[in-house]
Amino acid sequence: MSAGRPEFAALRGDARFAVYVDLESPYAYLAIEPTRDMARALGVDVDWGESAIGIPLTRP
Numbered sequence: 249m250s251a252g253r254p255e256f257a258a259l260r261g262d263a264r265f266a267v268y269v270d271l272e273s274p275y276a277y278l279a280i281e282p283t284r285d286m287a288r289a290l291g292v293d294v295d296w297g298e299s300a301i302g303i304p305l306t307r308p
């Protein structure tokens with residue numbers, strides 16, 4: 249395990265990793281890079297979607 253960071257095993261299965269980003273929030277961008285890092289560590293693709301005020305606008 250690296251310093252302070254958990255190790256992840258690659259995921260198995262056909263479930264999609266759907267992530268919705270609230271484009272109206274000026275802070276939403278803060279979650280994008282950590283999400284990309286986690287997906288890369290897990291070996292999964294991210295199915296990005298947009299939302300407004302917590303309501304998904306698109307579905308994967």
